[in-house]
Amino acid sequence: MKPRTPPPLWRATKWIVLLVLLAAAYSLSWRVTQPDFLKLIVAAPKAKQIIGDFLHPDIIEREAEISLIEIPFPIPCGSTEVEAAPAPVRLRVEPACAEPRGIFRVSGSDLGPGSTVVMRWLLPSGGTLPIEQYPVDEEGAFSAEIQARPIAATKDGVPARLQAEVSVPLTRIHVSQAMRDVLNAIMVTIFMALLSTTLGTLIAAPLSFLAARNITRTSRLGSVVYYLVRSLLNITRSFEPLVIATIFALIVGYGTPFAGVLGLVITTAASLGKMFSEAVESIDPGPIEAITASGARRSQVVMYGVVPQIIPDFLSYIIYHWDINVRLSTIIGFVGGGGIGYYLSQRFNSFEYHKASTAILAIIVVVWALDFLSAQVRKRMA
Amino acid sequence: MLPLSSHPAHPPGECPLLQVQNLTKVYPSGTVALKDVSFDVDDREFLVVIGLSGSGKSTLLRCINRLIEPTSGRVLWDGQDITAAAPAELRSIRRQIGMVFQQFNLVRRSSVLTNVLSGRLGYANPWLSLIGLWPPTERERAMRALERVGIADKVNERADALSGGQQQRVGVARALMQEPRLLLADEPIASLDPVLAHSILQYLEQLNKKDGITVICSLHFLDLVHRYATRVIGLKDGIKVFEGLPQEIDRKRFKEVYGEEAQEVRAASLEAA
Structure with missing residues (x-):
């Protein structure tokens, strides 16, 4: 038979139609996503600030010796009597009082080189009003102009007080609170992953035997069970862990690790069940035949003929999935699953990028370490 | 098919250890692996089954202990129907058959x-x-x-x-x-080199002669058949084409079982031995 070649015109038309459709798809996707590459350049200063924050994770703090110095400051002048401070004075104001909105100079000396001073008003009402933070020079002195705020006016004969919080840095450093919180949260995440992998395995292992052709499909009833379990695994596997975890977060409480664990258990059971059943299906049928021929029961055949063959595969899949679950549980935290992801999302929401950076660093280290570990273990098992 | 007259008779009134009656196996794919195969096996026999690969030797041995379910026909173990045995009964029969x-x-x-x-x-x-x-x-x-x-x-x-x-x-x-009272050996030496082949068959022979274990063994090589068998069954395309004593198998009979390539098979086996 002669091969029929389609007319050239038809072939050309086919290509043109295809190209037009492709162009339409791309133009539509451009309009839908509205990429604005110019913005990347315009927003450079903002990016610089945010990235700068991220490059300085909040890991350690220098310990500091903090001392407080206070002086009363009447606004307006003569609103109350102020006795002279006893010498030597480390904090002085010039003049000693001011009209509302008047400018005065505050200066300090002998505060310790390299320290910082945080100035604030202690209002007569009992509230505090931050002013600013000033660096101290090498001689241990600083000087600044401050405006007398009307809100700091003397009230019922009680003047507002100026407070200087002097922190002198020490050479000792210690782990910051943020770092301790991050370590705590990442341990929660690792154990969330461990628990959900374990529970998922306990569900997946028996199911995988039922979903293995060579074990289950030996009778009509077995075939029914095989297709039921296999469909169950396939349907469950199509659920996104993020979605399941969100639903569980709504049920058992937002931000609780338990919600994340529940979400991970289900996806782990489904995907390990599938992987396990394929491992069971790929075993050598010879030993099963031999042990069956010796008059053993079905359970004995599985224990002696199947289990020894699948143990290395099962172990390596379990470790691999623990690795996956650590990654997943960081993401699941964002939707209320607890652990490091939840911590990270909260730091983002309160613009604490230094602390967010600490969390990201911890995730990178842990994911890398587990990746390395699981590769090593799997290599040893092969 | 009726048992051939050359078949060694067992004492009257006592049933043979194993009776295979009209055994047929058709696989779901439609392949007919065994077709109406009948024979008896007496206690302490060393029965060798010969035939080309694909002739149904493996299927025959596996139908005896029901690793493969026969399509029709019966297998009687000590007069007890294996093919109709309930699971627990089947297990207790299987453990007597190595x-x-x-x-x-x-x-x-x-x-x-x-x-x-x-x-x-x-x-x-x-x-x-x-x-x-x-x-x-x-x-x-x-x-x-x-x-x-x-x-x-x-x-x-x-x-x-x-x-x-x-x-x-x-x-x-x-x-x-x-x-076991019966040992099924499915091509036990096909994966081994000739020297090892003899040593394994010698173990089987010892079990047969010293321990009185009946052996049904499928084999390829004619010289090994002559050396070890007390009786021989030949299968071709799932049909029993020969049953008799090993010395009854001559070139002509052998060709019937193995077809035209018999010459080469024999030459190779002699060289190997």
């Missing part, structure tokens, strides 16, 4: 001891055996079985650390654990 395989069928990752003990599962306590607990008497039995085939020193090695010949001896030891 089996040795071409590919040894050992659990490669398990130890030699565990592999040998697994032959005893039909007798073992179902719960204790599941967690790997075996009474000392069974461990001693396993050691004796391994001594019998000359590899007691390998007891703690992993099965896949052994050579092919050693693995097949583990397979024989595993079958011995069943204290």
Whole structure:
């Protein structure tokens, strides 16, 4: 038979139609996503600030010796009597009082080189009003102009007080609170992953035997069970862990690790069940035949003929999935699953990028370490 | 098909150990592996089944202990119908029938001891055996079985650390654990070189002569058939084309079973031996 070649015109038309459709798809996707590459350049200063924050994770703090110095400051002048401070004075104001909105100079000396001073008003009402933070020079002195705020006016004969919080840095450093919180949260995440992998395995292992052709499909009833379990695994596997975890977060409480664990258990059971059943299906049928021929029961055949063959595969899949679950549980935290992801999302929401950076660093280290570990273990098992 | 007259008669009134009656196996694919095969096996026989690969030898042996369900026909064990046996009954028949395989069928990752003990599962306590607990008497039995085939020193090695010949001896030891009355050997030497082939067949012969275990063994090589068999069955395309004494198989008979390539098969086997 002669091969029929389609007319050239038809072939050309086919290509043109295809190209037009492709162009339409791309133009539509451009309009839908509205990429604005110019913005990347315009927003450079903002990016610089945010990235700068991220490059300085909040890991350690220098310990500091903090001392407080206070002086009363009447606004307006003569609103109350102020006795002279006893010498030597480390904090002085010039003049000693001011009209509302008047400018005065505050200066300090002998505060310790390299320290910082945080100035604030202690209002007569009992509230505090931050002013600013000033660096101290090498001689241990600083000087600044401050405006007398009307809100700091003397009230019922009680003047507002100026407070200087002097922190002198020490050479000792210690782990910051943020770092301790991050370590705590990442341990929660690792154990969330461990628990959900374990529970998922306990569900997946028996199911995988039922979903293995060579074990289950030996009778009509077995075939029914095989297709039921296999469909169950396939349907469950199509659920996104993020979605399941969100639903569980709504049920058992937002931000609780338990919600994340529940979400991970289900996806782990489904995907390990599938992987396990394929491992069971790929075993050598010879030993099963031999042990069956010796008059053993079905359970004995599985224990002696199947289990020894699948143990290395099962172990390596379990470790691999623990690795996956650590990654997943960081993401699941964002939707209320607890652990490091939840911590990270909260730091983002309160613009604490230094602390967010600490969390990201911890995730990178842990994911890398587990990746390395699981590769090593799997290599040893092969 | 009626049993041939050349068949050795068993004492009247006593039924043969194994009776295969009109056995037929059609696979779901439509392949007819066995067609109306009948024969009897008496106690202490060394019956060899010959035939080309694909002639139905493996299917025949597996239909005897129902590793493969026959499509029709009966297999009688000591007068008891295996083909109609309930699961528990089938298990108790199976443990009297040991089996040795071409590919040894050992659990490669398990130890030699565990592999040998697994032959005893039909007798073992179902719960204790599941967690790997075996009474000392069974461990001693396993050691004796391994001594019998000359590899007691390998007891703690992993099965896949052994050579092919050693693995097949583990397979024989595993079958011995069943204290079988009948041993089915499915091409037990096809994966081994000729020297090892003789040593494995010698073990089977010893079990047959010394222990009185009946053997049904499928084989390829004519010279080995002459050396070991007390009786021979020839299969071709699932049909029994020969039944008789080994010395009755001459070139002509052999050609009937093996077809035109018989010449080469024989030459190769002689050279090998």
